[in-house]
Amino acid sequence: MDALSLHRLHFAFTITYHYLFPQLTMGLALLLVILKTLAWVTGDEKYDISSRFWAKIFAVNFLLGVVTGIPMEFQFGTNWSEFSRRTGGVIGMPLAMEGIFTFFLESAFLGLFLFGEKRLPRWAHWTSAFLVFAGSWFSGFFIIVTDAWMQHPVAYNLLPNGVYEVSSFWGLLCNPEAWLMYAHNMCGAVVTAAFVMSSVGALYLLQRRDEAYGRTFLKLGVIVGVIACIVQIFPTGDYQGRYVAKNQPAAMAGMEGLFNSVKGAPIILMGQPDIESQKIDNPLAVNKVLSFLIYGTSAAEVEGLNQIPRDQWPSTLPLLFYSYHIMAGLGTYFVALMAVAAFLLWRRKLYAARWILWPIMLSFPLPYIANTTGWMTAEIGRQPWLVFGLIRTSEGASKHIGAGTSLFSLIGFLGLYTLISILWIVLLYTAIQKGPLASTHNNGHKRSATV
Amino acid sequence: MGTLWFWLVAAMLIAYVVLDGFDLGVGIVYLFVAKTEQERQQTIRSIGPVWDGNEVWLLAAGGTLFFAFPLVYASSFSGFYLPLMIVLWLLILRGLSVELRGHSTDPLWRTFFDGLFSFSSILLAIFFGAALANVVRGVPLGADNYFFLPLWTNWRTGPSPGILDWYTVLGGVIALVALGLHGSLYLALKTEGDLERRARSIASILWPGLLIVTLIGLPATVIARPSSLHNYLNHPIAFSVPLVVIASLGTIFIATRKRFGLVAFLGSCLYLSAMLGGAAAGLYPVLLPTVGNQGRDITITLAAAGPHALHVGLVWWTIGMLLALMYFCVVYWLFRGKVPQQLDDYGH
Numbered sequence: 193m194d195a196l197s198l199h200r201l202h203f204a205f206t207i208t209y210h211y212l213f214p215q216l217t218m219g220l221a222l223l224l225v226i227l228k229t230l231a232w233v234t235g236d237e238k239y240d241i242s243s244r245f246w247a248k249i250f251a252v253n254f255l256l257g258v259v260t261g262i263p264m265e266f267q268f269g270t271n272w273s274e275f276s277r278r279t280g281g282v283i284g285m286p287l288a289m290e291g292i293f294t295f296f297l298e299s300a301f302l303g304l305f306l307f308g309e310k311r312l313p314r315w316a317h318w319t320s321a322f323l324v325f326a327g328s329w330f331s332g333f334f335i336i337v338t339d340a341w342m343q344h345p346v347a348y349n350l351l352p353n354g355v356y357e358v359s360s361f362w363g364l365l366c367n368p369e370a371w372l373m374y375a376h377n378m379c380g381a382v383v384t385a386a387f388v389m390s391s392v393g394a395l396y397l398l399q400r401r402d403e404a405y406g407r408t409f410l411k412l413g414v415i416v417g418v419i420a421c422i423v424q425i426f427p428t429g430d431y432q433g434r435y436v437a438k439n440q441p442a443a444m445a446g447m448e449g450l451f452n453s454v455k456g457a458p459i460i461l462m463g464q465p466d467i468e469s470q471k472i473d474n475p476l477a478v479n480k481v482l483s484f485l486i487y488g489t490s491a492a493e494v495e496g497l498n499q500i501p502r503d504q505w506p507s508t509l510p511l512l513f514y515s516y517h518i519m520a521g522l523g524t525y526f527v528a529l530m531a532v533a534a535f536l537l538w539r540r541k542l543y544a545a546r547w548i549l550w551p552i553m554l555s556f557p558l559p560y561i562a563n564t565t566g567w568m569t570a571e572i573g574r575q576p577w578l579v580f581g582l583i584r585t586s587e588g589a590s591k592h593i594g595a596g597t598s599l600f601s602l603i604g605f606l607g608l609y610t611l612i613s614i615l616w617i618v619l620l621y622t623a624i625q626k627g628p629l630a631s632t633h634n635n636g637h638k639r640s641a642t643v
Numbered sequence: 644m645g646t647l648w649f650w651l652v653a654a655m656l657i658a659y660v661v662l663d664g665f666d667l668g669v670g671i672v673y674l675f676v677a678k679t680e681q682e683r684q685q686t687i688r689s690i691g692p693v694w695d696g697n698e699v700w701l702l703a704a705g706g707t708l709f710f711a712f713p714l715v716y717a718s719s720f721s722g723f724y725l726p727l728m729i730v731l732w733l734l735i736l737r738g739l740s741v742e743l744r745g746h747s748t749d750p751l752w753r754t755f756f757d758g759l760f761s762f763s764s765i766l767l768a769i770f771f772g773a774a775l776a777n778v779v780r781g782v783p784l785g786a787d788n789y790f791f792l793p794l795w796t797n798w799r800t801g802p803s804p805g806i807l808d809w810y811t812v813l814g815g816v817i818a819l820v821a822l823g824l825h826g827s828l829y830l831a832l833k834t835e836g837d838l839e840r841r842a843r844s845i846a847s848i849l850w851p852g853l854l855i856v857t858l859i860g861l862p863a864t865v866i867a868r869p870s871s872l873h874n875y876l877n878h879p880i881a882f883s884v885p886l887v888v889i890a891s892l893g894t895i896f897i898a899t900r901k902r903f904g905l906v907a908f909l910g911s912c913l914y915l916s917a918m919l920g921g922a923a924a925g926l927y928p929v930l931l932p933t934v935g936n937q938g939r940d941i942t943i944t945l946a947a948a949g950p951h952a953l954h955v956g957l958v959w960w961t962i963g964m965l966l967a968l969m970y971f972c973v974v975y976w977l978f979r980g981k982v983p984q985q986l987d988d989y990g991h
Contacts, residue, residue: 251742258695259738263731265705269720270727273789276720280713281948285956288706292963295703299696300970304977307692311977349949355713357949590721592791601728608732615739619746 198598199271199589204571205602206263208564209609213257215563218332218378219385220250221325223416228321232314242408243321244309245628246389251306252619254298256612263605265291271598275578275588281357282348282364283338290334298327332381333374340370342579343570344439356582372435373570376428379420380566383526384559386417390533391556392624394549405628407543410552414537418530425523430485436573437486440580441495443573446506447516448482449475450496457482457494461521465513470497507575507585515568522562529555644953645943646928648711651960653923655707659700660771660919661825661912666690666697668826670737670764671819674757676830676841680750681984683757687744689833689982692974694741698734703967710956714788714946715930722782722790723774726806730770737763765819772818776811778931779922780804780867784938788945800867802935810867817856821918824849825911828895832904833982846899846907854892857918861885864925868932871925884921891917 193201224243231239265287268276276284304312304320312320341348347363348356358364390413396406437444445451449460451470459482463475480490487494497505506512529551536542542549574580578588669690677686709716720727740760744753780800782790796805798812807815827846831839865872875881894910926932931941939945947953 252746255738255742259735262702262734265702265709266720266727266731268709269716270724271721273717273721276709277714277717277788280709280716281952284706284710284713284716284948285952288703288710288956289959289963291699291703291706292960292967295699296696296963296967296970299699300974303692303695303974308977351949358952358955361951361955590724590789591787592789593721593724597724601724604728604732608735612735612739615743619743622746 193595193599195593195595195598196586196589198595198602199593200585202271202598202602202605203267206260206267206605208567209605210257210260210264211564211567212560213253213260214328214332215381215384215560216388217250217254217257218328218381219383220246220253220388221321221328222382223385223389223412224250225318225321225325226412226416228318232318238404238408241628242405245405245623247306248623249620251302252616252623254302256616260609260612270601271590271593272578272588273590273593275583278354278583278588279341279356279579281355282345283341285358285361285364286334286337286341290331294327294331294334298324298331301327329378332378333370336374336377337365337367337370339570340367340373343373343574344369345579345582350582356579369435369439372428372432376424376432376566379424379428380559380563382416382420383424384563386413386420386530387526387552387559388556389413390417391553394553395624396627397543398546398549398553402627402629403543410542410549411537414530414533414542414552417526418534421523421526421530425527429523434486437494440573442497442500442504443506443512443569444486445495445497445500446509446512447569447573448494449513450482450494452498453493453496455483455493456480456491459485462517465510467509504576506573508572512569512572515565515572519562519565519569522558522565526555526559526562644950645711645947647957648707648947648953649927649930649943650923652704652708652711653920655700655704657916657919659697659704661915662697662700663694664822664825664915665829665908666694666826667764667768668822668824669830670760670826671768671823672827672830672842672845673764674761676827676845677838678841680753682838683753684745685834685838685982685984686830687741689830691741692978695738696971696974698738707960711948711953712930712943712946713948715941718784718788718790718941719778719782719931722792723777723806724791725794726770726774730767730774733763733767733770737767768819768822769815772821773807773811773815775818775919775922776814776867777804777806779814779864779871779925780808780810781932781934783935784931784933784941786938788938788941790938800934804934810863813856813860813863817853817860817918820849820853820856821911821915824853824895825908825915828899828904828908828911832908835981836984843899850892850896850899857888857892861888864922868925870932874925874927881921881924884917884924887917888914888921 224246227239227243227246230236231243268287301320301323305317305324308320309317341364344367345356346367346369347358347360349359350356389409393406393409393411393413396402397410433444436447448457449463449465449472450457451472456479458477458479460472461476461478463472463477466473483492483494484490486492529548533542533548533552536545536548576584576586578585669686673683673686677683705716736759740756740763744756744760747753777792782792783803784790793805795807796803798805798808800808800810804811824846827842827849830842831846834842891910891914895907895914898904898907898910928943929940930943930946933940
């Protein structure tokens with residue numbers, strides 16, 4: 193592999209792995225605020241015990257998110273120094289703001305939230321939970337602002353030496369693409385957390401243990417989950433799709449596998465893109481739907497790849513096609529599963545309906561896949577551009593870091609992240625096996641854990 | 644404007660070294676100071692609520708460097724590729740070991756993370772010291788303002804140095820001893836009983852070592868980079884900085900003798916600040932000096948981001964820093980005093 197491909201793989205691997213953790217913690221932070229609020233309003237101890245249990249799972253995931261997040265900030269400089277040199281005057285700002293406004297906030301209040309429950313008054317403990325939630329959601333915002341600028345550059349001046357500088361602070365933060373992406377992404381994080389919480393609830397009910405908590409987790413997970421899954425598709429996903437169709441037609445054509453412009457474009461539900469003969473093999477298509485989804489009328493023409501110069505096609509087209517289809521397919525499945533579960537919850541039949549508890553329990557990995565493939569769709573769709581329309585990916589990598597050096601550190605990360613994966617599995621398995629009551633009975637021990 | 648940001652970034656890095664320095668230092672002396680399981684828990688608890696916040700200063704300083712001086716960030720991070728990757732791995736291992744140690748009562752599990760914590764803290768201190776020494780010595784910048792340093796060459800400074808040469812290794816040793824002392828003084832301040840006694844005796848062993856390496860380090864800097872004296876000769880007032888270094892060492896010595904734990908620790912904070920401040924004063928207005936004759940020094944003017952960014956940045960940076968200081972006050976205030984030997988309700 194050449195150096196450029198290795199730099200790309202390096203970033204792709206470390207960012208994909210990193211984002212397994214924040215997508216849960218950002219969503220779970222919201223669910224924890226809901227649990228803390230329920231505990232405060234109802235005075236029911238069940239909610240306090242539930243929030244302690246989930247705080248423990250939150251803590252492990254948050255830690256892993258922090259330690260795998262540090263390499264991300266470094267890598268802009270180490271592997272993508274040309275990109276950093278030329279765009280640091282723009283994206284350096286949201287990245288620095290993330291550090292200054294959110295990392296300090298999170299690090300200070302996470303400790304108070306995790307270990308201060310007995311010492312702090314109720315309002316103060318609720319506030320620290322809320323600030324952890326706010327910190328993690330702000331953090332996500334600054335990252336999205338950075339990525340949105342790469343997808344849709346705004347508010348910049350180009351200097352004669354090829355360097356970009358920000359021309360308007362508010363213009364950068366109010367990039368319309370940033371807000372669209374932010375809504376879609378945060379909603380996706382809530383989907384992950386809701387599925388994980390429902391899954392543990394379903395597990396306890398299927399195992400006939402800790403059933404009171406199983407019901408609480410399942411109920412909260414399903415109610416939040418059904419809302420988030422629907423919002424994920426409409427309006428956030430729908431708006432995002434229209435945006436891509438308008439601003440990055442090559443990405444949209446690649447996602448949908450549309451090689452030729454056509455009026456009344458079909459939507460392809462399944463198929464295998466064949467780049468050489470420029471067609472979809474074995475397609476399962478529904479006519480006119482794509483035109484309708486993008487333009488609201490089934491006769492509209494959708495731009496195909498044939499209208500786009502070949503050197504501006506997304507460079508790994510089949511991966512783009514599959515990523516998008518996996519994301520969209522899973523999103524549809526999530527709505528169906530959560531809608532059935534919510535209906536059963538409403539009819540008071542959910543807790544005994546083992547046939548639906550099984551898929552709920554088993555589905556927890558799927559939102560991780562959907563979030564990951566969603567990001568792959570966005571980032572592969574942006575190729576061959578690093579900053580859309582301005583800087584090509586091939587121009588952004590570090591000039592003096594060879595393929596061997598990049599592979600060296602990639603191998604290091606592969607090894608280290610294998611260790612982290614093992615620790616993650618052991619710690620989460622143990623926590624879930626011990627159950628929600630363990631954290632209450634065995635308080636002294638739990639507290640000795642970190643602080 | 645660029646000058647202001649130079650000193651703001653320097654101040655953030657100093658804050659990082661002073662704050663994260665003490666928890667790194669606790670890690671350096673950990674296996675020598677804390678013998679029993681109870682003492683180890685107590686030691687970890689003395690940094691538990693603050694280490695993560697301390698480390699954030701590194702990320703915030705890195706982010707601010709990226710924002711204010713993109714060229715320096717791009718050039719130095721890619722040029723120091725190999726050591727930075729190792730630093731990243733060490734930071735990851737260290738974070739895991741502090742937080743995960745307590746997740747199991749199995750002695751093997753805990754011993755594993757104890758070793759990892761100590762190992763990663765020691766190596767990080769050495770790497771940070773060597774990194775700073777690399778910047779002070781200068782790097783072989785090319786005409787395109789980039790460079791790439793191998794980990795080692797012939798151990799000599801000169802036109803084609805490596806990450807590790809006699810000068811940068813000396814920098815690593817100074818950092819290791821200084822942070823070890825810093826951590827011991829912190830631990831003596833935060834604990835009681837045997838642990839406090841042992842921390843103090845380690846501090847009194849490290850102090851003469853630090854005095855020696857510091858006295859070697861100051862003239863060595865002039866040998867490794869003669870031009871680092873220019874600013875001092877042009878502004879003789881700057882010579883007060885090395886005097887502060889010596890005075891702070893004296894303060895640490897006397898305060899440790901007289902059992903003024905807080906004064907000794909503050910003396911150590913002053914020592915670290917003066918060493919780093921002195922290095923920054925020697926560099927200014929250069930951010931990354933070059934060795935050899937292919938490239939030119941990366942100065943503030945060459946590297947600074949656009950004026951709009953730097954002006955607006957001053958507003959949000961100030962707000963953000965005030966908020967951050969507020970959080971730090973809350974956390975350190977809630978966590979004031981000695982760490983109890985037994986767990987109380989709060990778990991500290």
